[in-house]
Amino acid sequence: MSKRPMAILFDMTVCAGCNACVEACREGHGFSDGKDEIHELAADAYCSLNEKEDYSYRNLCRHCIAPSCASVCPVGALEKRPEGPVSYDAGKCMGCRYCVTACPFSIPRYEWDNPIPAVRKCDMCWDHVEQGGIPRCAEACRYDATLFGPRDEMLAEAWSRIEEDPDEYYAHVYGEHEVGGTSVLFLTPFPLEELGFQKRLGNESLPRLTWDVLDKIPGFAVTAAAGLMALGWIIRRRDEVGELEARIRTDRVTANSKEVRHDDRR
Amino acid sequence: MTTAARPLRLSVWRGVFYALMALGIVLTYIRFTQGLGAVSNMSDRYPWGLWIGFDLLCGVGLAAGGFVVTAAVYIFDLERFKPIVRPAILTAFLGYLLVCLALVFDLGRPWNIWHPLIMWNPQSVMFEVAWCVMLYSTVLTLEFSGMVFERLGWTKLVRYQHALTFPLVIVGVVLSTLHQSSLGTVYLIVPGKLHALWYTPLLPVIFFVSAVTVGLAMVIVESRLSSRALGRQLEMPLLSSVGHILSGLLILLVGLRFFDFWNCGQLATLFDFSYESRLALLELGPLLILPMFLLASPRVRNNTRWLYGAALLVVAGFIVNRLNVAITAFESATGGHYVPSFAEVGITLFIVALGFGAFTLAAKHLPVYPDEEKEEASSAVVTPPTAHAEAPNQRRRIAIPTS
Numbered sequence: 001m002s003k004r005p006m007a008i009l010f011d012m013t014v015c016a017g018c019n020a021c022v023e024a025c026r027e028g029h030g031f032s033d034g035k036d037e038i039h040e041l042a043a044d045a046y047c048s049l050n051e052k053e054d055y056s057y058r059n060l061c062r063h064c065i066a067p068s069c070a071s072v073c074p075v076g077a078l079e080k081r082p083e084g085p086v087s088y089d090a091g092k093c094m095g096c097r098y099c100v101t102a103c104p105f106s107i108p109r110y111e112w113d114n115p116i117p118a119v120r121k122c123d124m125c126w127d128h129v130e131q132g133g134i135p136r137c138a139e140a141c142r143y144d145a146t147l148f149g150p151r152d153e154m155l156a157e158a159w160s161r162i163e164e165d166p167d168e169y170y171a172h173v174y175g176e177h178e179v180g181g182t183s184v185l186f187l188t189p190f191p192l193e194e195l196g197f198q199k200r201l202g203n204e205s206l207p208r209l210t211w212d213v214l215d216k217i218p219g220f221a222v223t224a225a226a227g228l229m230a231l232g233w234i235i236r237r238r239d240e241v242g243e244l245e246a247r248i249r250t251d252r253v254t255a256n257s258k259e260v261r262h263d264d265r266r
Numbered sequence: 267m268t269t270a271a272r273p274l275r276l277s278v279w280r281g282v283f284y285a286l287m288a289l290g291i292v293l294t295y296i297r298f299t300q301g302l303g304a305v306s307n308m309s310d311r312y313p314w315g316l317w318i319g320f321d322l323l324c325g326v327g328l329a330a331g332g333f334v335v336t337a338a339v340y341i342f343d344l345e346r347f348k349p350i351v352r353p354a355i356l357t358a359f360l361g362y363l364l365v366c367l368a369l370v371f372d373l374g375r376p377w378n379i380w381h382p383l384i385m386w387n388p389q390s391v392m393f394e395v396a397w398c399v400m401l402y403s404t405v406l407t408l409e410f411s412g413m414v415f416e417r418l419g420w421t422k423l424v425r426y427q428h429a430l431t432f433p434l435v436i437v438g439v440v441l442s443t444l445h446q447s448s449l450g451t452v453y454l455i456v457p458g459k460l461h462a463l464w465y466t467p468l469l470p471v472i473f474f475v476s477a478v479t480v481g482l483a484m485v486i487v488e489s490r491l492s493s494r495a496l497g498r499q500l501e502m503p504l505l506s507s508v509g510h511i512l513s514g515l516l517i518l519l520v521g522l523r524f525f526d527f528w529n530c531g532q533l534a535t536l537f538d539f540s541y542e543s544r545l546a547l548l549e550l551g552p553l554l555i556l557p558m559f560l561l562a563s564p565r566v567r568n569n570t571r572w573l574y575g576a577a578l579l580v581v582a583g584f585i586v587n588r589l590n591v592a593i594t595a596f597e598s599a600t601g602g603h604y605v606p607s608f609a610e611v612g613i614t615l616f617i618v619a620l621g622f623g624a625f626t627l628a629a630k631h632l633p634v635y636p637d638e639e640k641e642e643a644s645s646a647v648v649t650p651p652t653a654h655a656e657a658p659n660q661r662r663r664i665a666i667p668t669s
Contacts (some may be wrong), residue, residue, distance in 0.1 A: 041310075054594030068455055069461050075378070075385035094381050095374020098392045100313035106600070110374065111332045117374040162540035188331045201458045213470060217394065217444060224440045231339040231433065231561050239343050 005065075006084040006129060007151035008138060009158055010058050013168050015145035018054030022049050024140035026195040028125065035067035043109045046122040047137060055189055058146070060137075061086060061107045062175060063183035066205030069099035069108060078119075082181040084151065104179055104206060105196045124183070128219035139237060151183060158187055180205030282660055283619050290616025293609045297371060305609035311597065316606035319592030321368035321614055323449055324585050325361055325452040325474075330481030331488075332358025332406060333442035339438040340435040349504060350485055352413060352634045356625065358486060362403045364621045369399075371613055391451045398445035405438045413632045446477040453591060463546045468526045475519050482512045486577035488625075490570070496629050506567045511579065513561035520558055523550060545586070545594050553583025583631040 011229055022045075024039050031044040038045040047060040067086045070078040077092035078099055100108045100242045111117035125135040138148035147154060155176060162169045170190050175182035186195055297305045308315040336355035338344045342513030370376040382396040412427040453460055466472070486505055527533050536543055536550075557579040566572040593604055606614075630635060 014518075026508070071387075071389045071391060072455060073387055074390045074396050076387040077385075092378070092381060092385055093375060094378035095376070097313040097374065098452070100310060101518040104456070106310070110313060111301070112306075112309065113301045115299060115301045117301060122454055130375050198458055206455050206457070207389060208456065210451055211389060212392060213448075213451045213454065214389065214391060221440050221444065224443065225436055228337075228341055228436050228439060232343075232436070235343045237343070 003082045004083065004150045005152045005183065006124075006148065007122055007137060007185055008060075008063075008124065008185040009147040009149075009154040009185045009187070011145050011158075011161065012055050012057045012192070013149070013187065013189050014143050015056045015058070016050065016143050016149070017049060018142070019049055020092065020140040020142065021137035021146055022047055023056065024136040025122075028136040041107065041109055043111045043114075043123075050194070052192065052194065053190075057186075057188070057192060057194070058137075059107075059195075061124070062105050062183060063122075063124055064179055064205075065182060066102060066103040066180040066207050068206045070113040070181075071207035071210070072098040072102040074098070081126060081130075083126075083129050086121075086128055087123055087126045088119055090118040102206075104201055125150040151185075158185055161187060175201040178218070284625060286612075286616050286619040289612050290564070290619075292613050294371075295618070296609070299367070302374060305607065305613070306343075307605060307610065309604075310601045311602060312604040313546045314592060314612055315370040315604060316593075316610045317368050320585065321617060322365055322372070323588040323592055325365040325368065326445065327480050327584055327588065328450060328484050328581070329358040329361025329365075330442065330483045332361075332409075332475040332481070333439050334481040335485065336409070337439045340432055341439070346504065349501070349510070349635070351494070353488060353629075354481075354485055355406065355409045356413070356628055356632075357484060357635055360624050360628070362399065362406055362619050364617050364625075366399065366403065366619070368378050368617055371617075386467040387420060391448050391455075394448050395445065395452065396397045398448065399440050402441040402445060402494050403481070405434055405441060405525060411435055413634060417632050419497045423520050423578065440479075441661060443474060447471065447474040449473050453595075458601040459596055460591070461595040461598055462530070462532055463527075463542050464591050466530050467525050468522070468529075469591075470527065472519075472522060473523055475515070476584055476587060477490075479512060479515045480520055480581055482508055482515065483580035483584075485578040486512075486573060487581055490574045490577075492625075492629055495626060499594075502570060505573060505591070506564075509567040509573050509576070512577070513558065513567070516554065516558035520550075520555055523554070536540040542594060542598065545590055549583055549586040549590055551560070553579055553586055557583070558624075596669075 010059060019036060023036055025047050026032060026035075026038070028045075029046060033044070034070050035045075038048045039050050041048050041059060047058055049056055049058055051057075052236055063080075063084055065080070067080050070076075070086055073093075075092045077089045079087050079089070092239065095117060097110060097119075100110055108119050108121045110119060122191060125133070125137075128135060133140035134148040138146045141147075147157065155173065158173045158176075162171050162173075168189060170188050170192075172188075172191070174188065174192070174195055174204065175184055179201050180203065186192070186197075188195075222257075244251045250265050285370075293305060302308060306315055306317075329352040331350075339351050340349050351445050369379065373379060383400075387393045408430065410428070412424060412431075415423040440601060447470035450469035452466070452469075454467065454468055457465055486506055490507055523595055527536055536546055557576045560566045560572065560576040560579070566576055577627060597603055
């Protein structure tokens with residue numbers, strides 16, 4: 001059982017579109033209801049298979065290295081495991097659906113019609129991986145289109161495939177750097193926008209965007225509370241002193257006038 | 267307002283109220299037995315709908331009057347605003363209660379709503395939001411409790427409550443500042459999904475400043491509403507000076523918004539008259555810049571109706587802004603449109619009606635508008651003299667040496 005971060009590598013150029021990965025995924029997760037073609041992710045479909053220009057490509061959770069979903073989850077129901085998978089614990093979840101909103105790849109699905117709903121997405125067959133096994137989709141693939149292994153080895157494999165056959169591949173490994181890197185890597189014959197690795201996402205991890213703000217909160221709270229207390233005290237004191245001085249002045253005026261009257265009598 | 271027209275109008279509103287209660291109960295039953303999908307148009311594309319956009323984002327913002335007014339009176343020592351403190355605290359308290367109620371509808375597993383207490387993820391803005399809601403609701407309950415204690419004549423508790431006022435105000439202001447701004451921070455993590463007209467690193471600041479403006483606008487709106495429903499209101503000169511401060515804040519907000527558009531290079535996008543640009547211009551033009559100009563004029567500020575109208579525009583602009591961030595801004599990246607379902611609107615109206623009902627009850631039976639309460643001392647409600655005494659409300663002066 002290694003804690004070496006693992007990854008899935010999907011090579012679109014060799015995928016035959018045989019659907020074995022989808023079927024293994026559905027069976028393994030207990031969704032065997034006869035539906036076999038999955039084009040759209042759903043609460044009971046963790047991976048999908050679609051076609052573009054005679055090629056097939058998969059869609060599944062990217063298991064980001066710095067996952068937005070896990071970072072936004074208020075109760076830590078979603079968690080990045082050291083082995084690579086982003087796992088989900090329905091027992092912790094309160095159903096705020098921030099993960100669904102935050103995912104840059106729009107992966108998580110919600111059980112909208114369940115009165116006790118949960119978030120559903122690919123878990124990289126965490127139950128298998130934890131025991132040193134491999135995800136069901138990679139196990140089922142007969143064409144070496146879906147591979148599973150240590151992330152660095154998968155990256156090396158991806159680049160060696162590109163170098164060996166530069167005409168066949170678009171020279172880019174999707175997921176190597178985007179949003180800080182993902183644990184699912186994609187090789188494609190041409191740029192594939194459908195994968196959702198938009199340029200706008202950049203290579204920086206997204207959770208940093210909120211963490212940069214959150215990080216400042218404890219300091220801000222303490223400073224603001226102390227500052228406001230001091231400010232309130234100063235303003236109050238100033239008003240009190242002002243009032244006091246005003247009264248003393250009037251007192252003095254009355255005292256003076258009394259003295260004047262006293263002098264008059266003399 | 268003639269006395270003859272009054273009971274009729276009240277009974278119409280009462281009818282509307284009971285109809286909404288009945289509808290709300292039916293929809294609540296469906297929501298909790300069949301799941302969110304049965305009542306809402308939310309989907310995996312639009313996981314957040316009207317309940318987050320309106321009930322939560324607007325609810326929290328509209329309750330901002332509570333911390334703004336308490337800060338003005340207890341920290342900045344602007345004593346003339348004292349009569350506003352209680353209505354503002356009441357609104358904020360009810361506002362937060364309603365937000366919590368809306369969350370019970372919106373959360374998929376509301377029975378786990380307490381989980382952030384023991385399951386921590388300090389990386390999450392939602393974790394911070396959850397703690398702010400819990401803590402500030404507690405602060406508001408304590409601030410509000412003073413009115414209840416006074417009404418019940420529990421003088422000892424009134425005294426304890428007053429001793430706590432200043433620290434409560436400080437904690438309340440800090441928590442509100444964090445909460446209002448962090449509702450904007452929530453959206454910082456989706457640069458790829460939020461339309462460029464609304465995605466900006468300044469979102470937390472814009473959310474905070476706009477919440478302060480709408481908090482003040484709500485003070486004006488509420489005073490008008492309660493004067494019509496209960497015959498109680500705040501004095502015009504006071505409301506005019508609230509309008510004056512509001513106009514200053516609106517100038518700041520407009521400046522901030524346009525600086526931000528310029529800074530993010532979005533000025534051209536703002537005027538390209540696309541779907542998003544038109545909704546942004548609605549939010550900025552007639553609902554932000556117009557009331558800014560209106561309130562800059564003393565003639566508007568000193569006229570009850572115009573002041574009320576301008577404040578209503580500010581509130582409307584705030585609501586459009588929050589709905590734009592929560593819904594419009596997602597549409598181009600996500601595809602399709604989200605329109606709330608009948609049941610989503612129904613439950614929202616149910617919650618709003620509960621709020622109106624609770625405010626009316628509280629304003630009728632609690633010393634919310636203290637001066638009026640004195641005049642009504644002869645009414646059936648007999649309160650012990652301490653309940654009316656202003657003394658505990660006023661801060662203690664230091665003794666003046668007499669010689």
